[in-house]
Amino acid sequence: MATEKTKPNLRASISFTPEQMAKKAAQEIKTLLEKNPYAVLGLATGSTPIPLYEELIRMHKAHEIDLTKPTYFNLDEYVGLPVEHPESYHSYMDKHFFNHIPGLNRLKVNILDGNAPDKEAECRHFEEKIDAAGGIDLQILGIGENGHIGFSEPGTPFTERTHLVELTESTRQANSRFFDGKIERVPTHALTMGLATIMDARKVILLASGPKKAESTYKAASGEVTEDLPASTLRNHPDVTFYVDRRAASHYPEYVKLFSSPEAVLR
Numbered sequence: 306m307a308t309e310k311t312k313p314n315l316r317a318s319i320s321f322t323p324e325q326m327a328k329k330a331a332q333e334i335k336t337l338l339e340k341n342p343y344a345v346l347g348l349a350t351g352s353t354p355i356p357l358y359e360e361l362i363r364m365h366k367a368h369e370i371d372l373t374k375p376t377y378f379n380l381d382e383y384v385g386l387p388v389e390h391p392e393s394y395h396s397y398m399d400k401h402f403f404n405h406i407p408g409l410n411r412l413k414v415n416i417l418d419g420n421a422p423d424k425e426a427e428c429r430h431f432e433e434k435i436d437a438a439g440g441i442d443l444q445i446l447g448i449g450e451n452g453h454i455g456f457s458e459p460g461t462p463f464t465e466r467t468h469l470v471e472l473t474e475s476t477r478q479a480n481s482r483f484f485d486g487k488i489e490r491v492p493t494h495a496l497t498m499g500l501a502t503i504m505d506a507r508k509v510i511l512l513a514s515g516p517k518k519a520e521s522t523y524k525a526a527s528g529e530v531t532e533d534l535p536a537s538t539l540r541n542h543p544d545v546t547f548y549v550d551r552r553a554a555s556h557y558p559e560y561v562k563l564f565s566s567p568e569a570v571l572r
C-alpha cells in the first residue's frame with residue numbers, strides 16, 4: 306500500500322461557499338485529467354458533491370475536460386433498493402452526473418449491486434474490477450456527521466475492503482431527509498468500499514460543507530487517528546486534500562487557524 310512507503314500529506318483548502326469549494330475541487334480533477342484523460346475516478350453521493358458534479362459537467366460541455374474517457378467507481382450503494390428507486394445511488398449518479406455526459410460508455414461505470422444475491426461475491430468482484438482498471442487515481446469523498454466515509458461507519462477496521470455494512474442510526478437519521486423524513490424507509494444495510502480500498506486511491510479529495518460537518522472534519526484533520534472516526538485514517542494518506550466551506554470551518558476558531566493557509570500541510 307502506498308501509505309506504507311510515502312509520507313502522509315494532508316492539504317486543506319477553505320472556500321467561502323460550497324460553489325467556490327466545488328470549483329477548486331473540479332480544478333484538481335481537471336489537472337489530473339490533463340495528465341491522464343483515461344484516469345480512474347472514484348465517485349461519492351450525497352448533497353455535498355452535487356455542485357462539484359455541476360461544475361464538472363459545465364467543464365465537459367465547454368470542452369475543457371472530456372468526461373467520456375475516465376472509468377468510474379462509486380463508493381457505495383444501499384442494499385435492497387431497486388436500482389430504479391429515486392434514492393438508489395444508481396439513480397443519484399444518473400441524475401446528477403452520468404445522464405449529462407452524452408456518449409458515455411456505460412461499461413466504464415461501476416456501481417455496486419445492492420441487490421446481488423451473494424453480497425460477499427459482489428464486493429470481491431468490485432475489488433477485482435478496481436484492480437483490473439489499475440487502481441483508483443482520484444477518490445472523491447464526503448464525510449458523515451459521525452466521521453464515516455462511504456458507508457464505513459465508526460468502528461470499521463481500517464483494514465476493511467469493500468463489504469456489507471449495517472448502517473448506524475445516526476446515518477439513517479441523516480439520510481431520512483431523502484426518504485420523506487421517515488427513518489423507517491431508509492435501508493438498514495449498504496455495500497461500501499472499505500477504508501483500505503479508499504486508502505489505496507492515489508489521490509483523495511474530501512468535501513465538507515455546512516456546519517453539521519464542522520466537528521467531524523475538524524477531528525479527522527487534527528484529532529486522534531482512530532477507527533472511531535473513519536475519516537481520520539486519511540491522515541496517513543500521502544496525497545489528500547480537504548475542501549471545506551466557511552460554514553464547515555466556522556465552529557472552531559482553531560480550525561480556521563489550522564486551515565489558514567490555502568496550502569497548509571498538516572501532519
Ligand code: PGA
Pocket residue numbers: 350351352353354447448449450453454455
Ligand atoms: P452529505 O453526505 O453530502 O449528504 O452530507 C455525506 C456523507 O454522509 O458521506
